[in-house]
Amino acid sequence: MPKKRLAARLLVISPSNRLLLFKVQFQAGVLAGTTYWATPGGKLREEESFEAAAVRELYEETGFETPSVGRCIAHKEFLWQMPEGEHVLAVEHFFAVHTGGEQYSCAQWSDREREAVCEVRWWSSTELAACHEEVFPHDLNNLFVTALLIAQGEP
Structure with missing residues (x-):
């Protein structure tokens, strides 16, 4: 069983209901030539909660600041290959954040x-x-729509 890599991911949503994504393109290593779009976010630090990591990653990757990110709207686990070649079990919690x-x-x-x-x-x-x-994830648009519905007060 590969080791777990815990990460917080962010659906950063603008006032015009647009989602911020990063296009990742690896130039070297085992993932050289791999390209995909993904949400901001990243690995938890030692003894950091998913929520605390989400607040930190939001600031580090976007400059947006918030005291909290609310509840997790999705949990995903899947096998993932890191840029260095290591295979891990990615455990990701997704949070929606609405910006100004x-x-x-x-x-x-x-x-x-x-x-x-x-x-x-x-x-x-x-x-x-x-x-x-x-x-990534492949159902990101569904998560995005869910986050928009939650913001409108729908379950």
Whole structure:
């Protein structure tokens, strides 16, 4: 059984109901040539909760600040290959965060993020549904719609 990699992922939603995604493109290593769109987020630090990691990752990857991220809207577990080649069991909790605008910042990005992220874009649900590129998770548009319904007070 591979080791677990715990991560918090963020559905960052603008006032115009658009979702922030990063296009990841690996230039070297075992994943060289691999490209996909994904939400901001990342690995939990030692003894950090999923919620605390989500708040931290939100700031580090987008510049948006929030005191809390609310409840987890999705939990996913799947086998994943890391850029160094290691296979892990990815355990990810997804949180929806609504922003006051679309002005994100990459000032806090790590060197690794600067190397791997080749594009940042806000997506509507319609644009995401029509996307022919790889998007992770594969049911991201469903999660996005769920987050929008939750924001409107629907279950």
